[in-house]
Amino acid sequence: MGSGMALKVGVVLMLAVGLFLFLPTVLVLVVCMLPTGVALVVDRSASRSGWLCVGGLNFAAMAPSLFELWFEDHSLEFATSVISDVFALMLIYGAAGIGWLVYMTTPRIISSVMEMTSSHRIEKLKAQQQRLVEEWGPEVTRDDSGSGEGRGRASAAG
Amino acid sequence: MALTAQSSDSGKQADSGATSGTLTGQTTMLRDRFAIYYESPIPDLDTANATAFAAEDRRQRGRPLFALVVTGPLPARVMIMKHLKGVRAAGLMPLMEWGPVDWPPQQAIRLALIYEKPAGRRIVRRMGDVIKAHQDQQFAKTLLRPLVMALGELHNNGVMHRAVRPTNLFYADAAESRIVLGDCATGPVALDQPVACETIESGMCQPEGRGAGNLADDFYALGASAVMLLTGRNPLIDVADDEIVKRKLTQGSYATLVSDQRVPLNMIEVLRGLLADDKEQRWDFEQLDLWFNGRRMSPVQAKPLKRAQRAFVFMNQEFLSPRHLAHEMATHWDKAAPIVLEGKLEIWLRRGLEDNQLADQVAMAIRNAAAGSQHSRGGINDLALANVLIVMDPDAPIRFRGFRAHMDGFGGVLSAAIARGQDTKPFTEVILAEIPKMWLGVRDHFSPEYVQLDGTFRELREFLIDGVNKGSGLERCLYEMNESQQCMSKLFEKDLVLTIRDVLPALDRLGARMDSKTHPLDRHVVAFVAARFPKEIGPQLLALNESDPKRSTLGMLSLLAVLQWRLGPEAVHGLCSWVGGLMGPIINSYQSRERRRWLEREIPRLVRKGSLPELYNFVDDAEERKSDFDEYRRARAEWSAANHQIKALESGQVGADENAERMGEKAAATGSVGIAIVTVAIVLAGYLL
Missing domain, CATH: 1.20.5 (Single alpha-helices involved in coiled-coils or other helix-helix interfaces)
Known part of the structure; x- marks a missing residue:
């Protein structure tokens, strides 16, 4: 119990030190990655991958500003100027919105494609069955197991 | 025997050739030689089953001929015709030719026999006619001897006449000095014989069941006819058939026929010899020949029957001999059965007749009937009585209620019953109850003929048991037992199918006008083929009787193909066309529709070739x-x-949405993260490079 508490205290201390040392970065990240945080909270899908989709584009849009902060002026002023730049924020949040949009639409697109493919395949198979029935008669649909399912299928195919 | 109907095209017009003589009118030709004037009947020469017409030999014009055309429903004795044609004897009306002819009056093919026309008249038109008695001393020499010689000659050629009676005797010349025997081939054997002219045993039979008989039967009939010629009348004309048999049994044939009539003294000896009731004592050809040559013998005396000490009373009559009693019992069937089963008969046989062996046989016969029978009480009674009658009079025909026939007369009974549309049940009952086996069991000596008969009747019984199938049943029995029987299929009403070789040509003639619904092999045709075809056709019959239409049709085609392959003719276009129209089930037995269409296209080509074997090989x-x-x-x-x-x-589509969503989300996340990585890389590269 003592060690657990110590670990927690250690982590909190490290975060506090980190927050103090990287405050500009933390500030930018917290403000700019807000949509990702929201996505993480509201995503109820089975895969729970919505935040990744939003976060990916969100981070991609934020990356130039973040690298600028890191490589040119890692100051609180510069960080404040970044998060107060409306155009930069619109770009970052817009990218996050696009990410959400992609997350919402991609499954439907894939579903439609898949459905289209299997329907076409079923049509082809039914046409093949119809050809067999025409050449060999309805008897060809007779199932060896004796079930009458095949005959029904033939009629449907016909 | 290849019988081919001769075309009568030439004869269907007024025949100029015929006008040169006294004969004129429409003709039909037999073997391109004998013209039959079918508009010139000669009723005086008709027989019971055939109609007489004027005829002419185109190679020897002026020769007196007439034709007998078998127009009746009963079968002619085809098997004896080929032998009869070659027989020439002074006492026989010679058969010149025979064969099928186109018969315009019935628009059919019928059997015709060409005889030399006797110059004189028929001696007696009806059995009841009274004529001038032939009392002259030359009777034996001029009238009787030629007839005996004729019968002997026929016998040498394997033919029993079995139609010797006064109404079938003709004067051969205008002077009425010679007599000839008339036709014996246009109807069933002995069918039209009066009981007076038949032996006791034959007289007991129904007319159709008298069987082929033998020379002794012919001589007996000749003796009876001689009595009638010598006395000028039939002494038994007013006596019922049953009474005639009874009198013959009690008094003997000679006494019954001659009675108080006056016959020339010199004829008594020969008449006694001919009319001897004991077959062993009856004169044969050699004895008659000796007599004609002057040798005189002591007259035949009838062997006394074993008589009982005390009589058996049945139907208020007393009987001393089992034979007489058996005849009476057969006549009063329903009254006799209970008496037999009660054992009174057995007691009388032991105590009255003192014949324990016969009594034992009777007891055994009753026990056999009761033990082996699956019948009702009445059926057991009938069977027991039939068995007992056989035991009591082994020489008598088999008697079973109204059925009375000799073993070789069964075929005649069945043939007549079918031809006349009568009930065939008695026939089937006798065979199914194995009464012939009982008859064979009481023979007192061995003969290979009995073994053959046993086998034959066993086969007939099997055919009857298997009666539902084509190639069995009554029809098969009919053709197995009647060699001369033409095929009685309705298909051949207008045709004449006498031999196995006639079947395909006849079907071929029919083929052109038959629809595709009529089957060429009905029960009669199949039974006829099965009985006459010498090769094994069991597999074809099995297939023919299958309930599956495809197998049945294949069986039909296979049987016809085998017939054509073995017997010809080379091409049967009509039949092929007919059969080709019945191939539906076989074509449909192929699954491939394309193959079916191909078969339908090809079959007409094979039909045009007229070959059934090729058609069979093609479709199967x-x-x-x-x-x-x-x-x-x-x-x-x-x-x-x-x-x-x-x-x-x-079933995959049901979960497709979930799957697609999962995949889409993953794809979107992957893409998004990928873009982030690429962007970071590019920006980082911009700072580092």
Whole structure:
């Protein structure tokens, strides 16, 4: 119990030190990655991958500003100027919105494609069955197991 | 025997050739030689089953001939005709030719026999006619001897006449000095014989069941006819048939026929010899020949029957001999059965007749009937009585209620019953109850003929038991027992099918006008073929009787093909066309529709060739069948596989949305993260490079 508490205290201390040392970065990240945080909270899908989709584009849009902060002026002023730049924020949040949009639409697109493919395949198979029935008669649909399912299928195919 | 109806085209017009003589009118030709004037009947020469017409030999014009055309429903004795044609004897009306002819009056093919026309009249038109008695001393020499010689000659050629009676005797010349025997081939054997002219045993039979008989039967009939010629009348004309038999049994044939009539003294000896009731004592050809040559013998005396000490009373009559009693019992069937079963008869046989052996046989006969019979009480009674009658009078015909026939007369009974549309039940009952076996069991000596008969009747019984199938049943019995029986199929009403070789040509003639619904092999045709065809056709019959239309049709085609292959003719276009129209079930037995269409296209080509074997080989080609089967199996497997795939795809669609969502989310996340990585890399590169 003592060690657990110590670990927690250690982590909190490290975060506090980190927050103090990287405050500009933390500030930018917290403000700019807000949509990702929201996505993480509201995503109820089975895969729970919505935040990744939003976060990916969100981070991609934020990356130039973040690298600028890191490589040119890692100051609180510069960080404040970044998060107060409306155009930069619109770009970052817009990218996050696009990410959400992609997350919402991609499954439907894939579903439609898949459905289209299997329907076409079923049509082809039914046409093949119809050809067999025409050449060999309805008897060809007779199932060896004796079930009458095949005959029904033939009629449907016909 | 190849019988081919001669075309009568030439004869259907007024025949100029015939006008040169006294004969004129329409003709039909027999073997391109004998013209039959079918508009010139000669009723005086008619027989019971045939009509007489004027005829002419185109090679020897002026020769007196007449034709007997078999127009009746009963079968003619075809088997004896070929022998009869070659027989020439002074006492016989010679048969010049015979064969099928086109018969315009019935628009059919009928059997015609050409005889030399006797110059004189028929001696007696009806058995009741009274004529001038032939009392002259030359009777034996001029009238009787030629008839005996004729019968002897016929016998040498394997023919029993069995139609010797006064109404079938003709004066051969205008002076009425010679007599000839008339036709014996246009109707069933001995069918029209009066009981007076038949032996006791034959007289007991129904007319159709008298059987082929033998020379002794002919001599007996000759003796009876001689009595009637010598006395000028039939002494038994007013006596019922049954009474005639009874009198013959009690008094003997000679006494019954001659009675108080006056016959020339010199004839008594020969008449006694001819009319001897004991077959062993009856004069044969040698004895008659000796007598004609002047040798005189002591007159035959009837052997006394074993008589009982005390009489058996039945129907208020007393009987001393089992034979007489058996006849009376057969006559009063329903009254006799209870008496027999009660054992009174057995007691009388032991105590009255003192014949323990016969009594034992009677007891055994009753026990056999009761033990082996699956019948009702009445059926057991009938069977027991039939068995007992056989034991009591082994020489008598088999008697079973109204059925009375000799073993070789069964065929005649069945043939007549079918031809007349009468009940055939008595016939089937006798055979199914195995009464012939009982008859064979009481023979007192061995004969190979009995073994053959046993086998024959066993086969007949099997045919009757298997009566539902074509090639069995009554029809098969009919043709097995009647060699001369023409095929009685309704298809051949207008045709004449006498031998197995006639079947296909007759069907071929029919083929052109038959529809595709009528089957060429009905029960009669199949039974006829089965009985006459010398080769094994069991597999074809089995297939023919299958309930599956395809196998049945294949059996039909196979049987016809075998017939054509073995017997010809080379081409049967009409029949092929007919059969070709019945191939539906065989064509449909192929699964492939394309193959069916191909068969339908090809069959007419084969039909035009007229070859049934080729048609059979084509429609039942083993390789085609195998290919069809294999391909069909593959097609079924293919269909089934497709079905499974469809099912899989359809069931897959149910979860497709979830799957697509999951995949879409993953794809979107992956893409998004990828873009982030690329962007970071590019920006980082911009700072580092």
